Amino acid sequence: MATNLDKMDTKSRDERRKARRAMYRKSEENNEETEPKKVKMSIRLIPIWLRLIIVVILISASLLAGLVVGYGILGNGEINDALKKSTWTHIVDLIEAD
Known part of the structure; x- marks a missing residue:
């Protein structure tokens, strides 16, 4: 076409x-x-490409905030441990274990 x-x-x-x-x-x-x-x-006061970047940043920030609140506050863990890679590899290992 x-x-x-x-x-x-x-x-x-x-x-x-x-x-x-x-x-x-x-x-x-x-x-x-x-x-x-x-x-x-x-x-448009805010270009579309900038809107998309803002949406991605807001989604990432809300994901991180959810991880910190869920693991650190609700899960009675350390808030700093919520962002460590070793914590999440341990959780994945627990889920995938037979």
């Missing part, structure tokens, strides 16, 4: 803004009663 990018309208945000302002000025000069067509544009 091929797309023809040459025929697509690829204007930048500034070009669209300038065209909209020019259309509004023309309507004022002609004393037209009708207003130019309003186009709703969404401007």
